[in-house]
Amino acid sequence: GEEYRLLYAARRQELAAWCKRLGWSFTVNHTDRLASEALVRIHMAMTAEGSFAGRARA
16 A cells, blocks of 8 residues: 555656646545546646747737
């Protein structure tokens, strides 16, 4: 159990670091939460002022 948790945390940190280097955001959704919550966060990030999507429409 503990080894798995450590490997999981390391992998998650690596993914977050790659996202940061690429200028991407990184978010996590837990399975005990609604998937729609993650979708709303994604939508808000993509349509936020100053986001890539927002600049593409301008």
